[in-house]
Amino acid sequence: MALPEPRVAATTGLDGASEQCWDVIVIGAGPAGAMAAREAARGGASVLLVDRASFPRPKVCGCCINGAAIGVLNDVGLGSLLQQHHARELRAVRLASAGRFANIRLSEGVSLSRERFDTALIQAAIDAGAEFLDTTQALVGDTTVDARKVILKQGTTEQFTSAKAIVIAGGLGCRVFVEPDVDERKASASSRVGAGTVLDVAPAEFISGTIYMACHKHGYVGLVRLEDDRLDVAAALDADAIKQHGGIAVLVDQILATAGLPVPPALKNAPWHGTGRLTQHRDHLVHPRCFFIGDAAGYVEPFTGEGMAWALASGRAVVPIVLEFLRNRRQTWAMIAWAATHGELIDNRARLCRCVSRLLRFPTLVSIAVRLLKYAPWLAQPVVRSLNASFAQKATKVKVRSQR
Numbered sequence: 215m216a217l218p219e220p221r222v223a224a225t226t227g228l229d230g231a232s233e234q235c236w237d238v239i240v241i242g243a244g245p246a247g248a249m250a251a252r253e254a255a256r257g258g259a260s261v262l263l264v265d266r267a268s269f270p271r272p273k274v275c276g277c278c279i280n281g282a283a284i285g286v287l288n289d290v291g292l293g294s295l296l297q298q299h300h301a302r303e304l305r306a307v308r309l310a311s312a313g314r315f316a317n318i319r320l321s322e323g324v325s326l327s328r329e330r331f332d333t334a335l336i337q338a339a340i341d342a343g344a345e346f347l348d349t350t351q352a353l354v355g356d357t358t359v360d361a362r363k364v365i366l367k368q369g370t371t372e373q374f375t376s377a378k379a380i381v382i383a384g385g386l387g388c389r390v391f392v393e394p395d396v397d398e399r400k401a402s403a404s405s406r407v408g409a410g411t412v413l414d415v416a417p418a419e420f421i422s423g424t425i426y427m428a429c430h431k432h433g434y435v436g437l438v439r440l441e442d443d444r445l446d447v448a449a450a451l452d453a454d455a456i457k458q459h460g461g462i463a464v465l466v467d468q469i470l471a472t473a474g475l476p477v478p479p480a481l482k483n484a485p486w487h488g489t490g491r492l493t494q495h496r497d498h499l500v501h502p503r504c505f506f507i508g509d510a511a512g513y514v515e516p517f518t519g520e521g522m523a524w525a526l527a528s529g530r531a532v533v534p535i536v537l538e539f540l541r542n543r544r545q546t547w548a549m550i551a552w553a554a555t556h557g558e559l560i561d562n563r564a565r566l567c568r569c570v571s572r573l574l575r576f577p578t579l580v581s582i583a584v585r586l587l588k589y590a591p592w593l594a595q596p597v598v599r600s601l602n603a604s605f606a607q608k609a610t611k612v613k614v615r616s617q618r
Contacts, residue, residue, distance in 0.1 A: 246508025
């Protein structure tokens, strides 16, 4: 059983947060937001990082951190963070479908609970000079000549502040604008919904260092041991199938059993956390003085840590554009630059994930793929390399562009 992580203490309160106009307010203290807050503070900006939750918080998805994400951490000087928090090295993915199995080798990747990872990134942002305000809802209001108003709410108490630039990293279903129409997003009609839980005891069959992936016509379930030997269980499931089977736990049980993986005894009574539709996108990644990053910018069904890599990469890449905007006040340039930069970073990787997610909807094709990979696992290596590929080259291009 995991030992409780110490809470990350807020560094300011509502009164302190409302006493100044910030250079940057970051809404959402997950990996994307914490990364953006840290890098903006390192760049000399006054930064307020705000989140509705207190940390550590329970979070199931994103416990697998792939090579691309590790590369971002190394690039910004946080490469030792994973080792400090006892992340487990990932060496393989074991695919299971209809009782058949294939092992795919991983050259990079670790598993680490979100309780530890998120709190470590928030602390890194605080250490860099960002102020942190938790248990607070932030709502973006009107635009003024030099800034944008932000309402900070704790229960029935409200205070007003403002920022010259706002980075929105509130996650998949974030609603952060006073005017709800601005929070437009489009969910794919065929998108699955997310669900997950963490079991205090991992059955011996699930060994450390391996991601187990059970594939089924109604969705897929991934299982991995965490740094403290708990078992993280995350799934992408058809919403209609959840209803037909009488709940998430029953459907996950069937998917694991049909695929040929052991069904952990504790799974039946485990508390499940759900999400909305996983595949969403925004037509516009910017709004006056606002920049969307991470899951708030759009999302595709994940597999082995892609979402975490996109979050960290976008959190880092948005900062040079924001800092340049603060210097030159060219809002149109900044909006165009971020839309183009985000596309360069994410589009090809998201397209690959979208293709794989479509493949997984056809059991016959999945069965054929597992059979092929059982005897020729090297066939999967181009996909593995693409998902783990470094963002460094594109990040350099962004930096050069922002300085022109």
